[in-house]
Amino acid sequence: MKYVNKFPMKGKFDGFGGQFVPETIMPALEELEAAYKRLKDDSKFKRELDYYLREYAGRPTPLYLAKNLSNLVGMKVYLKREDLAMTGAHKINNTLGQALLAKYIGKTRVIAETGAGQHGVATATAAAMLGLKCDVYMGTVDMERQKLNVFRMRLLGARVIPVKSGSCTLKDAVNEAIRDWTANVRTTHYLLGSVVGPHPYPMIVRDFQRVIGKETKEQILNVEKRLPDAIVACVGGGSNAIGIFYDFLDDPVEFYGIEAGGKGLETGKHAAPLCSGSKGILHGSHSLVMQDKFGQILPTHSISAGLDYPGVGPEHAFMKLRGRIHYDSVTDEEAMGAFKLLSETEGILPALESAHAIAYLKKMPSKFKGKVVVINLSGRGDKDVETAAKEMEVKV
Amino acid sequence: MSRISAKFEALRSKREGALIAFVTAGYPKPELTPQIVQTLARHADIIELGIPFSDPIADGPTIQGATDRALKAGTTPETVREIISQIRCTSEVPLVVLTYYNIVFKCGVDKFVRDFTAAGMDGIIIPDLPVEEAGEVLEATRKYGADLILLVAPTTTPERLKRICDVSSGFLYVVSLLGVTGAREQLSESIKPLIADVRKISRVPIAVGFGISNPEHVKGVIMAGADGAIVGSAFINLINKNLKDQQKMLRELDQFGKILKAAARLAH
Numbered sequence: 134m135k136y137v138n139k140f141p142m143k144g145k146f147d148g149f150g151g152q153f154v155p156e157t158i159m160p161a162l163e164e165l166e167a168a169y170k171r172l173k174d175d176s177k178f179k180r181e182l183d184y185y186l187r188e189y190a191g192r193p194t195p196l197y198l199a200k201n202l203s204n205l206v207g208m209k210v211y212l213k214r215e216d217l218a219m220t221g222a223h224k225i226n227n228t229l230g231q232a233l234l235a236k237y238i239g240k241t242r243v244i245a246e247t248g249a250g251q252h253g254v255a256t257a258t259a260a261a262m263l264g265l266k267c268d269v270y271m272g273t274v275d276m277e278r279q280k281l282n283v284f285r286m287r288l289l290g291a292r293v294i295p296v297k298s299g300s301c302t303l304k305d306a307v308n309e310a311i312r313d314w315t316a317n318v319r320t321t322h323y324l325l326g327s328v329v330g331p332h333p334y335p336m337i338v339r340d341f342q343r344v345i346g347k348e349t350k351e352q353i354l355n356v357e358k359r360l361p362d363a364i365v366a367c368v369g370g371g372s373n374a375i376g377i378f379y380d381f382l383d384d385p386v387e388f389y390g391i392e393a394g395g396k397g398l399e400t401g402k403h404a405a406p407l408c409s410g411s412k413g414i415l416h417g418s419h420s421l422v423m424q425d426k427f428g429q430i431l432p433t434h435s436i437s438a439g440l441d442y443p444g445v446g447p448e449h450a451f452m453k454l455r456g457r458i459h460y461d462s463v464t465d466e467e468a469m470g471a472f473k474l475l476s477e478t479e480g481i482l483p484a485l486e487s488a489h490a491i492a493y494l495k496k497m498p499s500k501f502k503g504k505v506v507v508i509n510l511s512g513r514g515d516k517d518v519e520t521a522a523k524e525m526e527v528k529v
Numbered sequence: 530m531s532r533i534s535a536k537f538e539a540l541r542s543k544r545e546g547a548l549i550a551f552v553t554a555g556y557p558k559p560e561l562t563p564q565i566v567q568t569l570a571r572h573a574d575i576i577e578l579g580i581p582f583s584d585p586i587a588d589g590p591t592i593q594g595a596t597d598r599a600l601k602a603g604t605t606p607e608t609v610r611e612i613i614s615q616i617r618c619t620s621e622v623p624l625v626v627l628t629y630y631n632i633v634f635k636c637g638v639d640k641f642v643r644d645f646t647a648a649g650m651d652g653i654i655i656p657d658l659p660v661e662e663a664g665e666v667l668e669a670t671r672k673y674g675a676d677l678i679l680l681v682a683p684t685t686t687p688e689r690l691k692r693i694c695d696v697s698s699g700f701l702y703v704v705s706l707l708g709v710t711g712a713r714e715q716l717s718e719s720i721k722p723l724i725a726d727v728r729k730i731s732r733v734p735i736a737v738g739f740g741i742s743n744p745e746h747v748k749g750v751i752m753a754g755a756d757g758a759i760v761g762s763a764f765i766n767l768i769n770k771n772l773k774d775q776q777k778m779l780r781e782l783d784q785f786g787k788i789l790k791a792a793a794r795l796a797h
Binding site for chain 2: 151152153154156158159160162163295298304308311312315316317318319380412413414415416417419422425426427428429430464467
């Protein structure tokens with residue numbers, strides 16, 4: 134590898150990550166990286182972001198001891214209530230951070246991709262508040278199953294652009310957002326919603342989501358006077374998981390990242406690249422992806438639009454290979470079961486994404502018996518009521 | 530000297546601009562690609578063959594559509610390699626492969642470059658592989674004697690331009706506009722200063738692509754100082770238009786290629 138020094142590797146997590154994008158947007162990534170480096174420790178920027186997170190988005194979110202669920206599963210379960218953050222999911226942490234960043238670097242427009250619509254809504258929200266123009270790309274399949282969020286985005290003044298290419302889901306929405314960015318890179322910031330994409334996105338999104346773990350640590354030490362034994366989070370692109378895990382990485386805590394098992398890993402109809410994918414390049418970074426033997430990206434399936442994605446953040450791929458985080462999956466059916474369970478036992482309607490994390494406690498109770506476990510309840514489930522009704526064959 | 534460099538040298542001595550024609554391999558079906566290439570090669574100086582990839586982020590609707598259809602017709606990288614071997618049996622036209630990095634990466638960079646070069650590939654363009662990540666491909670292309678053609682864009686900074694020019698061989702691909710591939714009405718306004726800037730730095734010939742879709746555009750970029758013009762979506766559109774009549778399709782490709790080449794020839 135005599136060219137290694139000539140081509141310094143950027144944004145690599147032990148080989149994963151990097152920047153695999155058209156030259157047109159490389160300078161924008163350089164600009165973004167430089168701006169982020171400058172601003173992340175800038176006291177004015179930090180003060181402003183903290184203010185919005187607290188007074189606008191409602192942070193800190195509570196850490197709730199779910200007593201009924203705990204009794205039922207035989208462990209002490211705490212829920213980190215990201216569902217109570219403004220717009221109903223953890224996504225707002227990142228969109229406020231990036232929208233503010235965009236403003237500081239002089240961009241007048243943001244674009245975003247969305248699957249479940251949560252990131253789209255959170256982007257539209259931050260853009261409305263900060264006075265940025267906002268266009269959101271969304272696959273037509275997702276628009277159908279998340280109609281409510283489509284309308285919410287429009288109410289917030291965003292334009293929702295239907296994506297009809299490929300599988301008409303999140304992956305294709307990302308493709309279209311990248312194409313838009315290529316054409317409008319001088320005025321537009323691509324507000325990517327997860328810890329995926331080219332460097333510096335996996336780092337920036339992770340950093341903006343770290344607030345979840347920071348708060349959790351303080352809260353759990355406060356009530357339990359000790360660290361949790363385990364933290365469980367769902368993984369699509371992986372932002373809520375990295376966000377809650379990150380500040381515990383050097384602590385004696387076990388981590389479980391739960392992917393969408395869809396109809397079962399053996400059927401191929403799932404969205405679990407960490408459990409069953411292979412090394413590949415998708416949307417600008419080297420990670421684990423679902424692909425065929427020629428490198429064509431495979432269609433995915435999940436009941437949850439937010440997890441329905443064939444790739445995953447490069448840092449997760451790195452953590453998997455290092456063995457620091459355990460990755461597993463639960464099926465659509467198990468997630469639906471947990472959706473009902475949490476609703477009935479705690480009166481909390483979880484997002485179908487987050488229901489995957491809850492389902493894992495029921496699936497693998499022996500792992501957690503008698504332990505203190507934190508679940509990242511990354512979003513609320515109002516948006517999924519229609520899907521749930523359909524799944525339960527109930528007419529609403 | 531590579532086939533690509535030799536071609537540019539020959540054109541320079543004849544004072545002609547190069548016409549580089551792109552088509553998606555396997556579109557509308559793999560069996561037809563050799564004939565399409567042979568037809569285009571009557572006029573085009575270099576042929577670019579796209580290996581379809583499921584997520585072509587640098588391409589607009591025209592090439593996306595062709596890509597989808599080629600994939601549905603069962604086109605794989607192996608199919609394209611066989612097509613290249615077949616073309617190479619009867620033609621010496623320089624052949625450039627254009628594909629996305631995952632196709633190369635999944636196969637294994639060294640193996641991909643080795644096998645495709647053995648089949649008759651002269652150069653490779655990977656639109657989602659910037660110079661920073663190109664080390665492994667560069668090593669393989671040097672080892673097997675193929676050209677690695679890098680891209681520069683209107684946003685490329687002088688510092689990046691220098692780094693890219695240090696590495697690109699065969700020619701340098703100048704992206705004429707901000708955005709994806711696809712036919713456009715007008716030539717981008719920024720193209721003239723961009724060509725002038727690149728001209729000053731580049732050691733290899735420069736060819737302009739993205740949005741170049743008629744003889745006026747071809748003439749425009751060559752008169753502005755480029756050594757070649759790359760036309761893709763406009764050819765795909767002609768194929769689209771004539772899916773039901775293969776003879777007419779080939780005839781129109783031939784005629785259009787002829788007109789474009791004439792424009793490239795006269796402009797120099």
